[in-house]
Amino acid sequence: MLIIANYHYLREDFSAPFPSIYGVTPAQFENQLKKLSKFGKFISQDELLEKPEKIEADNYFLITFDDGLKEQYELAKPILDKLGIPYIFFINTANFANQEVSLVHKVHLLRSKIAPEKLLGQIENKSLNSEEKKAAIVHYNYDSPENAILKYILNFKFNHIEQENFIEPIFDELFEEANLVKDLYFSDAMLLELAKKNVLGSHSHSHRPLGLLSKSEAEEELRFTQEFFRKRFGTTARSISYPYGSFNACEGITSLVKKAGFQIGFSMERAANESLDTDRLLLSRFDCNDLPGGKNDLFNGKNPFESAPIRKWNSYENSTINK
Structure with missing residues (x-):
C-alpha cells in the first residue's frame, strides 16, 4: 500500500497580522518523518515508476511538496537527505519561465x-x-x-x-513582484540540481485548476509546463500534482495528462493507494497534517496503513475527457 504525504510551507515562524499560511516548522517536519518511519518504508519517484508492484507487497510512504518554494529546499531537503528519505518537488513552471508569482x-x-x-x-x-x-x-x-x-x-x-x-x-x-519571485521560489541552480536527481515534477504551468478549464486551456497549461521541462532540463516531467487537488480540479483530465506525456498524477483525495494498476494519473494524497505527527492526525497516532480509506476518485473520473 502507498500513502502519500503532501507539504507546502516550512518555516521557523508563521506569525502574521492575519494567519493565512499553515505549514510545519523544521522540527515538526523531522519529528513527523521519524513517526512515519515506524509504520512504513519510503519510496522514490524512480522506484514508483520502475517497480510499482512494490507497493502491493509492502507499506510505503511517498513524500511530496507542491509549489517549488525555496524554503522547501533550504529547510526540508537537508532533513530528508540526513534521514535518507526520497521526495518529489512539484513546480509551477510559470514562476521560472515568466518570473511571476503564482x-x-x-x-x-x-x-x-x-x-x-x-x-x-x-x-x-x-x-x-x-x-x-x-x-x-x-x-x-x-x-x-x-x-x-x-x-x-x-x-x-x-x-x-x-x-x-x-x-x-x-x-x-x-508588494514588489520581482523581489518576491527571487525570495519565494527555487533558484536556477536548485532547479538544475533537483532535475538531475530526478526529483522534480510539474504542478502545471500557472497553478490553475485543470479540471475547471476548457479542454484547450488545460492542453495549453500541460503543453507549456512540458515545454519548460524539455527546454530547461532536456526531458519532460514524468509526474504532475494537480493544482488545488479537489475532485473538481482533477475531474475529466487524465486523458489530456496522459497525452501530454505524464506517467503519474497526484490529487488531494485523502486516501491510500492499494495499487497503480488501475489508474496512475489519479493517485491520492494526504495533507501532512492529516497523518501521524500532524496537527490534525486522522489516525490518532496509530498505523495509517491499517485504517486509511482507499482511493475512489479514479473510479468516478474513469479517465473521461475534459469538457
Missing part, C-alpha cells in the same frame, strides 16, 4: 496582511449557498470559516480572469 501565493500574501472579512466585503456578486459554504469549510479544514469561504470563492467561483482582476490591483499596492 496567483495562489499572491492570495496567501494578501490574506496575511488583510482581514478576510475586509476582502470578502470587496467581492461583488459571488456569494455561496449553504451547501457551498459547507463544502468550503470541509475542503479548507485548516482555515477559519471566513478564510475558507474567501478561498472557495476565489478558487472555485471566480474564473482565472476574475480572480486576477480582483487580486492584482490590491497585491501591487503592497
Whole structure:
C-alpha cells in the first residue's frame, strides 16, 4: 500500500497580522518523518515508476511538496537527505519561465496582511449557498470559516480572469513582484540540481485548476509546463500534482495528462493507494497534517496503513475527457 504525504510551507515562524499560511516548522517536519518511519518504508519517484508492484507487497510512504518554494529546499531537503528519505518537488513552471508569482501565493500574501472579512466585503456578486459554504469549510479544514469561504470563492467561483482582476490591483499596492519571485521560489541552480536527481515534477504551468478549464486551456497549461521541462532540463516531467487537488480540479483530465506525456498524477483525495494498476494519473494524497505527527492526525497516532480509506476518485473520473 502507498500513502502519500503532501507539504507546502516550512518555516521557523508563521506569525502574521492575519494567519493565512499553515505549514510545519523544521522540527515538526523531522519529528513527523521519524513517526512515519515506524509504520512504513519510503519510496522514490524512480522506484514508483520502475517497480510499482512494490507497493502491493509492502507499506510505503511517498513524500511530496507542491509549489517549488525555496524554503522547501533550504529547510526540508537537508532533513530528508540526513534521514535518507526520497521526495518529489512539484513546480509551477510559470514562476521560472515568466518570473511571476503564482496567483495562489499572491492570495496567501494578501490574506496575511488583510482581514478576510475586509476582502470578502470587496467581492461583488459571488456569494455561496449553504451547501457551498459547507463544502468550503470541509475542503479548507485548516482555515477559519471566513478564510475558507474567501478561498472557495476565489478558487472555485471566480474564473482565472476574475480572480486576477480582483487580486492584482490590491497585491501591487503592497508588494514588489520581482523581489518576491527571487525570495519565494527555487533558484536556477536548485532547479538544475533537483532535475538531475530526478526529483522534480510539474504542478502545471500557472497553478490553475485543470479540471475547471476548457479542454484547450488545460492542453495549453500541460503543453507549456512540458515545454519548460524539455527546454530547461532536456526531458519532460514524468509526474504532475494537480493544482488545488479537489475532485473538481482533477475531474475529466487524465486523458489530456496522459497525452501530454505524464506517467503519474497526484490529487488531494485523502486516501491510500492499494495499487497503480488501475489508474496512475489519479493517485491520492494526504495533507501532512492529516497523518501521524500532524496537527490534525486522522489516525490518532496509530498505523495509517491499517485504517486509511482507499482511493475512489479514479473510479468516478474513469479517465473521461475534459469538457
